[in-house]
Amino acid sequence: MKIIIAGGGIGGLTAALLLHKSGIEVKVFESVKTLRPLGVGINLLPHAVSVLNELGLIPALSEIAVSSKALVYYNKFGQKYWEEPRGVYAGYAVPQFSIHRGRFQQLLFEQAKAIIGEENIFTNHHLQSFSETTGKVVARFVDHATGELVHEETADALIGADGIHSAVRKHFYPSEGEPKFKGITLWRAVSEAPPGLLNSSMVMIGNTQQKFVAYPIREEENSCTINWIAEIKNENNTTPPKRDWNKKVEKEVFFPAFASWKFDWLDVPALIGAATEVFEFPMIDRDPLPRWTFGRTTLLGDAAHPMYPIGSNGASQALLDAKALASVMSTATDAKEALRAYERQRLEATSRIVLLNRENGPDKIMEMMEDRAPDGFKNIDDVISHKELEAIANHYKKVAGFDKASLTDSQ
Numbered sequence: 001m002k003i004i005i006a007g008g009g010i011g012g013l014t015a016a017l018l019l020h021k022s023g024i025e026v027k028v029f030e031s032v033k034t035l036r037p038l039g040v041g042i043n044l045l046p047h048a049v050s051v052l053n054e055l056g057l058i059p060a061l062s063e064i065a066v067s068s069k070a071l072v073y074y075n076k077f078g079q080k081y082w083e084e085p086r087g088v089y090a091g092y093a094v095p096q097f098s099i100h101r102g103r104f105q106q107l108l109f110e111q112a113k114a115i116i117g118e119e120n121i122f123t124n125h126h127l128q129s130f131s132e133t134t135g136k137v138v139a140r141f142v143d144h145a146t147g148e149l150v151h152e153e154t155a156d157a158l159i160g161a162d163g164i165h166s167a168v169r170k171h172f173y174p175s176e177g178e179p180k181f182k183g184i185t186l187w188r189a190v191s192e193a194p195p196g197l198l199n200s201s202m203v204m205i206g207n208t209q210q211k212f213v214a215y216p217i218r219e220e221e222n223s224c225t226i227n228w229i230a231e232i233k234n235e236n237n238t239t240p241p242k243r244d245w246n247k248k249v250e251k252e253v254f255f256p257a258f259a260s261w262k263f264d265w266l267d268v269p270a271l272i273g274a275a276t277e278v279f280e281f282p283m284i285d286r287d288p289l290p291r292w293t294f295g296r297t298t299l300l301g302d303a304a305h306p307m308y309p310i311g312s313n314g315a316s317q318a319l320l321d322a323k324a325l326a327s328v329m330s331t332a333t334d335a336k337e338a339l340r341a342y343e344r345q346r347l348e349a350t351s352r353i354v355l356l357n358r359e360n361g362p363d364k365i366m367e368m369m370e371d372r373a374p375d376g377f378k379n380i381d382d383v384i385s386h387k388e389l390e391a392i393a394n395h396y397k398k399v400a401g402f403d404k405a406s407l408t409d410s411q
């Protein structure tokens with residue numbers, strides 16, 4: 001069995017490593033010429049980290065990531081109302097990692113080159129088109145800058161791991177159009193901060209109209225790096241900003257809304273002030289698809305199920321797709337049937353998360369707190385019970401597949 005992967009992002013590279021480990025011939029084709037450490041922070045939930053554990057990557061990840069201790073929610077006055085432990089601190093077998101997306105991708109890329117062989121990992125190869133011939137799929141790659149055809153590859157299956165603007169998805173759904181935008185804009189950056197700020201935890205502040213999320217992605221004795229996202233919802237804004245992960249903007253665009261968010265435990269304006277560059281990105285997703293697999297071709301990761309970056313699931317679900325794909329392929333004699341089996345395992349599961357994230361996922365509690373206590377609270381028990389908060393957190397974990405019970409069952 002031979003597999004072509006279009007897209008050397010987080011999902012594509014992990015799938016390649018797992019397929020290779022299962023004894024399957026695999027080649028990865030990435031559009032960009034040079035992989036640069038692009039992006040800011042992402043979180044890898046424990047079920048996704050288990051996949052990386054199978055690849056022996058936990059020691060390398062521990063060197064470049066932070067093992068997250070807790071997820072903590074505060075209202076816009078900086079009052080804490082919910083805290084739950086995470087990763088090993090919650091009793092999982094593996095950590096939840098907060099990590100710089102670009103450094104993580106670089107790690108997977110280097111690992112793929114070392115293990116699968118540099119001759120099988122191509123950059124500057126942008127998938128332009130593909131077609132099925134009898135018993136095979138043929139993919140054609142161009143130099144994205146010039147449009148010149150640079151390579152043709154034939155294999156038993158093609159995996160479209162080519163991200164939110166997937167060419168493979170577009171081939172099967174040509175009239176789908178642009179991703180969905182509901183007026184939420186994200187401003188993302190990293191800031192250097194004193195050591196220990198946020199105590200290795202992820203904090204969520206505010207409500208679903210205006211939110212600030214922060215967590216460390218590097219911790220050293222003398223300093224740490226905090227990844228942060230400022231988010232504002234404006235229902236009247238129907239035109240999304242440019243969908244470019246690297247679009248820089250001036251802080252003044254959003255800073256005034258957060259200027260008063262100075263708490264005794266975190267100075268938000270100071271944190272924003274410490275960033276050297278800020279990237280603007282729209283909160284976008286796409287509707288769940290009825291089908292990912294067409295003959296010898298399927299979709300994986302953001303190409304299959306781009307979702308709102310809520311609940312730390314974007315990269316995590318791509319890793320779970322990779323695991324499901326490799327496990328069906330490892331015993332497959334018929335590539336087409338294996339791709340259908342992969343879709344059966346993953347399509348419905350991820351569609352549920354896409355839809356739940358549209359309803360704010362675990363951040364639903366931010367909306368409830370704002371509705372019930374817009375002026376803050378004296379005693380949280382007068383506003384919401386622990387049981388109610390816990391039920392929302394647990395429901396999300398179940399849908400996203402990382403509640404402890406189902407992880408223990410599957411181990």
Ligand SMILES: Cc1cc2nc3c(=O)[nH]c(=O)nc-3n(C[C@H](O)[C@H](O)[C@H](O)COP(=O)(O)OP(=O)(O)OC[C@H]3O[C@@H](n4cnc5c(N)ncnc54)[C@H](O)[C@@H]3O)c2cc1C
Nearest residue numbers: 007009010011031039040126127162163245301302314315
């Ligand atoms: C540059 C960049 C920066 C990002 N930064 C963040 C961030 O800061 N925070 C966050 O939460 N998420 C970020 N993401 C998204 C995050 O990586 C994904 O949501 C998640 O990891 C799922 O991974 P994926 O492999 O499905 O998609 P991605 O990680 O998006 O990878 C898709 C890959 O496919 C390549 N590609 C695209 N089209 C083609 C083609 N036609 N042929 C071949 N290759 C192609 C892309 O160059 C990319 O490397 C970023 C993605 C990118 C590409």
